[in-house]
Amino acid sequence: MDRIRLGMVGGGQGAFIGAVHRIAARIDGKFELVAGALSSDPGRAAASAAELGLDPARSYASYAEMARAEAARADGIEAVSIVTPNHMHAGPAVAFLEAGIHVICDKPLAATPEQAAAIAAAAATSKARFFLTHNYTGYPLIRQARAMVARGDLGRVRVVQVEYAQDWLATETHNKQADWRTDPKQAGAGAIGDIGTHALNLAGFVTGLEIEALSAELHSIVPGRLVDDNAHIRLRYRGGAKGQLWASQVAVGNENALRLRVYGEKGGLDWAQENPNVMSFSRFGEPKQILTRGGAGTGGDWTRVPPGHPEGYLEGFATLYSDVADAIRGTGEAGLVPGIAAGMEGMWFIQAAQESSAADGAWIAR
Amino acid sequence: MDRIRLGMVGGGQGAFIGAVHRIAARIDGKFELVAGALSSDPGRAAASAAELGLDPARSYASYAEMARAEAARADGIEAVSIVTPNHMHAGPAVAFLEAGIHVICDKPLAATPEQAAAIAAAAATSKARFFLTHNYTGYPLIRQARAMVARGDLGRVRVVQVEYAQDWLATETHNKQADWRTDPKQAGAGAIGDIGTHALNLAGFVTGLEIEALSAELHSIVPGRLVDDNAHIRLRYRGGAKGQLWASQVAVGNENALRLRVYGEKGGLDWAQENPNVMSFSRFGEPKQILTRGGAGTGGDWTRVPPGHPEGYLEGFATLYSDVADAIRGTGEAGLVPGIAAGMEGMWFIQAAQESSAADGAWIAR
C-alpha cells in the first residue's frame, strides 16, 4: 500500500517519545513523515526538521498553522502524531480532528478533564479517527493474553495484580523529561498519569473488564514533590473481579517494571514488560507453561521475527545497517561491523570442524 | 543525511531473513529500498517487488542484470543486501563488488571454500565495501561486553563457553527454510554453518581473541540427515584461552538459545540472546551485577530506547502504528488500538485516584 503521509507535533531535538514514534512509524514501512511542528521554539523546530529531512516549507511554527496548511494541500498529511507534554495534547488534537486529519496521540489523553472533554467532543464529530498510544498493548504476548482471556482459558477473572515501578524519580530530579512530568500544570498528575494509566489500560485490555470503582492512596514521597510519585490503588471491576495496582517512580532498582498478573477460576497469567517475549500461563493443577512470542501454543500473530529471537533482534540488526550507512556516507567507520575477514573465519570454522570431526577430533590449526 | 539507495537480492515472498533485513534497514531511516532481484522465480520476483512498492523497472530477473543496470544509472543503488541461501552468495557478491556497489551479505559467507575465496578476492580489489550480517554483534550489551573485555574489566580471558541451541530440526523437517539448510550443496554445512558461525563470531567479537585451533565432533543425529545437526567443539585461542562451543538444532525446548560466557582472571560475563537486554557481570569476590542495556554502569551507546524498555518495545509501538495505517487505508479495523474511550478512562483514573486519595481511600465509582 502507499505510505501514509504523516505529520508530527512535538518531538524535536532532545525529546524522547517523538523519536520512538518515528521509529515505530518506520518499522513496517507504512508511513512517511512529511510535515512537522516539532518544537515551540522556532529555531529548534527548523533544526529538527532539517535533521529529519523534512521539506522546510512543511516545517511549521505552530500546530494551528500546520493543521490549516496541510488540510489545504492535495498531498497534505493524512495523520498526525502528537508527542507533546500532556497539557499540550488538546490543542493540536482538536485542531487536526477538525481538519479531518487522523490523530495518533501519546498518553495520557490530557492534563485536565476539560482538555480531555474537548478532545472527546472533537473526536465524536470528526470524520477522522483518534488513536492513543498505550503502546504496551502492541506486544504480541499481550494480544495473545487478551485472546486467551477472551476465549475462556482462565475462566472468569477473579483477581488482577498490576504494577508499574520505576526509580528514575527517586530523588529530586531536573531535566527535560522530569521537569514537565513533575509539574502539576503540565502533567496534571504524577506517577498515576505517566505510568499508572498504562497499568490500568493494560489490565483492561487483557481482561476485557470494566472498572466499577477505585480506592486510592497517592503519595508524594520525595520531599518537595508536587505530584504523586507512588500510588497504592484498589480496583473493583464490574462483574466482581478485584484488582490491586501499584505505580511508583521511587522504587529503587526498577527501570520500567510493568507487570500484569491475571487470575481466573481456571488459570493464571503472568507477564512482565522487561522480558516481554515470555509469559507464564498456569492451568489449575497443571505445571506452569512458558509461552514465548510466536512459540508453541501461541497464535503467532503480531510477530515479525520467529520465536526465540526477542523482538529487539530487529534493532540489533538495524544497528549493523545503521553503521553500514554511516560508513557509506563517510560519517562513520563501521569498525564493529563484520566484514570479509569475519566471513573467511566462519568458512575456516566450518571446514576445520568437518575435517577435525572426520579425524576423530584431531586439532586443526587456523 | 540522504537515505542510501539500497537493492536486495533474494528475500522474495516466503523468505524470512529478507524481511528482517528490510525492517533493519528502515528502523533508523538511513536506507531506501529501490531495486531488487527478489527471487529466481520471475513471477514471484515481480509480485514481491510490487508488494514492496518497487518501481517495476527496477525489479530484475537476475542479480547480474541488476548489477549492470543499477551501476549504469545515475540514481543507481549504492548498496545491496544479499539474502539468498549460502551457495548463492558468491555470484551476486562478486558482481556487485565489481560494479562498485557496497555489499551487505547474510552469513555464513558461502557454501564452499572456493566461493568464499572468490568473494574475498573481489572484496580485496573493489572500491566498495563488504559487510557480513553477524547480526548478534549489534546488540548493545554485546558491544558493551566487548568494550569491557577490551578495557580489562575481566583481566586476561581464560575460558570461553559459547553455545547456540535450537530445536526446530529435531525431527525430519521439510519447508522452505529447512530444505536448503539441510542440503549439503546449498548450505555447505548444517548447524555449524547456520548457527555455529554465529557462536564463533560472537565469542571472537566480544573477547577480541583469535582462534589458534579447533577440535570438533559433528553429529548427524536425525536419521537420514545429510548435514550436521549437533556439534561439540573445543577451541584454542592464541594467548592460551580455552573454549568450548556447542551448536545444536535438535535440543528440544530451545528456540534461539545463543549464550556466551567469558571468564577472565578478574571477572566473568554471561549473556543470553533470548533476553538480550540483561547481562551479568561478576568481579571475583564481589556480588554479581546485573547490567541492563543502557542502564547503570553501562555506556548507553547503541541504544534507541531507555533502560528497562526492552528493545522489542519499538516493535510493540510499531504494531500500533501498523494497525493505524491499516485502518486509515481501510485494510484493517485497528480494533485493538486504544482510542478516545481509553483516553477518557485514563483521565477518569487520574481524577478518581486523586479524589479517593484525598478522601482517605474512599471508593470512587466510575
Next chain:
Amino acid sequence: MDRIRLGMVGGGQGAFIGAVHRIAARIDGKFELVAGALSSDPGRAAASAAELGLDPARSYASYAEMARAEAARADGIEAVSIVTPNHMHAGPAVAFLEAGIHVICDKPLAATPEQAAAIAAAAATSKARFFLTHNYTGYPLIRQARAMVARGDLGRVRVVQVEYAQDWLATETHNKQADWRTDPKQAGAGAIGDIGTHALNLAGFVTGLEIEALSAELHSIVPGRLVDDNAHIRLRYRGGAKGQLWASQVAVGNENALRLRVYGEKGGLDWAQENPNVMSFSRFGEPKQILTRGGAGTGGDWTRVPPGHPEGYLEGFATLYSDVADAIRGTGEAGLVPGIAAGMEGMWFIQAAQESSAADGAWIAR
C-alpha cells in the same frame, strides 16, 4: 550442649506442620523429642508416638495431662512445640507456660482475640519463654536484609511491597489441611491469618518498622467460602513509610509465592521465598547486585552450607542417608544410592580424562 528435651502437642499422623517442626528441631541436633500429645484421637496419638519412637508412658491423651506429668518429672520436657490448628493454641500454650515450660507455637497466635489475650497474659507472668514460628524470618538472606536495612544500606524506608500468593484453595477443597483453615471457628480468619500474617511479620522483621494503621479489603472469592481467600491491604508505618500487602489462596499458578520488596531513599531489596538463596539489592544509580546466601557481599551468618549450595542441598544429602538407613534396616533397597560401581566409574573418568588430555584429546574407551 545437652539436647533440650522437647514435647509436642499436635503433629500426629497426617499432619503437615508437625513433621516440619520435628525436622527443624533435629537438623542442628539441639533438641530431643521425648513426649507428646500428638492427637486428640487416642488411637492416632499412640500410633504416632510409636512411629516416632516415644516412650509410651510419655505419649499423653491430652495436653493438660502432659503439662502436669512432664512438669513433675525430673527429666521432664523443657520446651514444647504446639502445632495444632489455630483455635487450639491457647489451651496448651497457657498450660505449659504456667507449668514453666518454654513454648514454641505455630502461627498465627490464636483464632480469637480472647485466646490471644490469654496467651499473652500467661507469657507475661511465666518464667518460661514464648516463641512463635514465623519461620520465614529464619532464612539467612532475610536476616541479611534486616541487617542491611538496620545499618542504613537503603536509607530511610519509603515503600514496602509484600505479597504471599498460593492457589491451593482456588476451588472448593476438602482435606485435613483445608478443612480447618476454611472454618471460621477453627482458623479465625482465612488467607490473612494463614499467610497474610507471615507477610506482615516478614515486612516488619526486615524493615524494623511499626504498623500505624491499615486499610483492607477482604474477599471470599470461591463461592460458599466462609473465610477470606484474597486480601488487598494498604499499610501505614510509623515514620511515614507506605505498604501494600496482597495475600491470596486463589492465585492460580502460585505455590508459596511469598515476596518482599523494600524501597528506601538510597536502595531497594527484592527477595522471593521460592528461591530464597538469592536476593537482589540495588543502590540508586548503580547496577543491581545479586546477593547469595553467604556469598560475596553478605555476612555469611546463619548458613550451614557454602554459597551456591541452596539450603535444600542438605535435604538432598539427607535423602541418601535416609535411603541408606532403610537399606541397612531392610526396609528399603537404596537402589538409587550410588555405590562402588559409581565410584569406580568416577575413578575411570578421572584417569581417562587425564590420559585423553595428555594425548591431545584422543578418545579413551571405557
Next chain:
Amino acid sequence: MDRIRLGMVGGGQGAFIGAVHRIAARIDGKFELVAGALSSDPGRAAASAAELGLDPARSYASYAEMARAEAARADGIEAVSIVTPNHMHAGPAVAFLEAGIHVICDKPLAATPEQAAAIAAAAATSKARFFLTHNYTGYPLIRQARAMVARGDLGRVRVVQVEYAQDWLATETHNKQADWRTDPKQAGAGAIGDIGTHALNLAGFVTGLEIEALSAELHSIVPGRLVDDNAHIRLRYRGGAKGQLWASQVAVGNENALRLRVYGEKGGLDWAQENPNVMSFSRFGEPKQILTRGGAGTGGDWTRVPPGHPEGYLEGFATLYSDVADAIRGTGEAGLVPGIAAGMEGMWFIQAAQESSAADGAWIAR
C-alpha cells in the same frame, strides 16, 4: 525404626563436608552418631568429639582402632561415614568393610586407581554395603528426571550437556579446603575429581546411559597449579548419545553451578542445582513446562515439604529452633525469634483487616 548407630572418620572441627554429613544423617532421625575418629590430630579429635557429645571412650585416635573396637562391641556402630580427603578413603573403607560395618563414603572414591581397586575388592567380599555420596542424586527433581527418562518421556536420549562451574579457585588459594584439593597426592586430580565426577555421575544417574568413551582436554589455568582447574570433555554413550561436559573452578561468578540438560527425540530437560526445586521440561512442539518439586505433574516422592516451599525452608525453620535452643540453654538471646509481641501484632492484623474491610476500607489504627 531404631536409629542406626553411626560412626564418622574425619569431619573434625574446621571440616566442611563432615558437618554436612552429620546434618544429613539427623534430618530424618534415622541415625545416631555414637563414635568417631574425627581427626588425625588427637587434640582436635577429642575436642570435636566433645563438641558433638560423643562418649569419650568412643572417640578414637585412628580409624583402625575404631574399626576394631566398634566391631567388638555389642552396641558397636552399624555404619560409618568417611569424610576425609580422597587419599584417605581407602584405608578406613577397607577396614570397616572387613569389619562388617556399612560404609558411607564421600566422593570421589579415592585418589588413585590402586586405592579404588582396594575398596572395590573389599566391597565385593564384605557382607556390609558400600555407599558413595554423590549427593546431587538425592534432589527430588533429579529422581523425578530419572523416572521421566526411564519411562520414555524424552524418547531416546541424543544429547547430554552437563557442567559444574565454580570460581573459588580462580586465584592461587590457600586454606584447609583448597590445600588438599590442589595437591595431586591428596586429591589425585583437580576439578575433574572434585566436581567433574559429580557432573558425570549426575548425567548417568538421570539418563541411565553408560559411558562408551571420552575425549578430554584438561587445563591448569592458574599459574603454578599442579592439578586441573578447568576441563572440556566430550562423551560418547553406548547407544549413540553424545555428551559435552565442562568442569571449572576458575569461572568467575559461579558458586556451585551444576547444570544438567538432556535432549531426547521427543523432549528436553533442564535442571540447575542452585535453584533445585525447579526443572523445565519441553515436549517437542509444545510450550515449555516448569516442574516444581512435588508440584503439578510430578510424582511428589522424595519430598519433605510441599511444593513452593524450597527445601531450604526446613533450614530456615531449623534456625528458629536453633536460636530457641540457645536461648533456653542460655548461650544465646533468640533476639531474632518472633515472640508474643509478634503474635499479638498478627492478631491485630487479622482483626483490623476484617474490621477495615467491613467498613469499606476505612483505616484502622494500630
